[in-house]
Amino acid sequence: MTENEAYADLGATTQEAMDIAETSMDIVRTFVPDETLNDRLRQKAVHSTGDIEFQHLIRCQNNPVVSGARAVLDEQPIVTDITMVKAGITGRGHDCPVKKAIGNGAELAAETGMTRTAASVLELDKQGVYEGAIAVVGNAPTGALALADCIENGTRPAAIVATPVGFVKAEESRKRIREIADEYDIPAVTNVGKRGGSGLAAALTNELIHVASDVRDGEVDLTAHE
């Protein structure tokens, strides 16, 4: 593995950028445990929020790193709610198609008055896009709620990353994702509290990609973590 590949998910390719990325993750690891694969999501959350305490706000269910990294290795689609989250997904270290929901389901949104994101999730689900995919919701609580409905109706994503931020419906939407993940054994990473957002969602998804790279390089054995 070249140094470039090692930091693919941090977006660093030049020497200075790699030095910053390496020092930064070293600092994170002095504050966040490095014992389980799920700890990597906690580390990444701290890294992307700049907040050491954020490690305690992350919730992992049904081994999301194992399942998410497998989906990356299988080149399953990564489906984000909005453009900004899609823009944050690294282009390197994977061959997964990266799609966004927003832009679909405009008719449904106009007819019903539901949010564009919720309508777009329902529309993509009708096309089967979420089946086996990594479903990422970084912004829209109603998108997460719609995704939960799709799962209740039979859809089985490989893993969910859900971190909508804010004061209205955000916490509630992540709580619903956790309930549905429990009920239907869906691997999921979410956070508790009102914080979260697109940057966090992209960072957590990029960590799944990074773990997949480590599997490919023989540095991580997923079967040891099941």
Place this chain on the structure above:
Amino acid sequence: MTENEAYADLGATTQEAMDIAETSMDIVRTFVPDETLNDRLRQKAVHSTGDIEFQHLIRCQNNPVVSGARAVLDEQPIVTDITMVKAGITGRGHDCPVKKAIGNGAELAAETGMTRTAASVLELDKQGVYEGAIAVVGNAPTGALALADCIENGTRPAAIVATPVGFVKAEESRKRIREIADEYDIPAVTNVGKRGGSGLAAALTNELIHVASDVRDGEVDLTAHE
């Protein structure tokens, strides 16, 4: 002003989305003062981070809202550091060209080993892109440091939004922006501490656009705030 226009910067167009956006900002305003134009940046920071305490981490220098909103009304370019920040800038309520630095200056980065973002800022500055523009740095500390160098060398952006996140150089880069903003009277909004990021940078920039819309609609008079 239609309701759609009122929430243009929150990305809400359907009834449900507008209800969420309106309720959410109402909650924010119960916790954050609404007295000065700069308070709108504090409100927006709280809204986008989901953290009421974030209002205390925002620093405004030289009236960034007045200068930023004027730049929007004058259709000056909005120049972001990375793609993710660009993706977060609303397309509605303004006719500013939105550019990103990343992707420029690849040769300089390869030659010198500096980060791609720093090299891209220096390259765009050589082309005069930052003069009179809204300069937004949401991710890369070295991009903010490069921008400070450009200002020291004579470039005068209309306003700076700088919120790099993380444990290495992020705080330091924002401190340098604040020093340079003081020294050269550049309007700037930054945050203190290790937090920040692309979502915050995009949200603060969108608030400048929102204020410009309010000026256009006769709801805000910038001359009263100078």
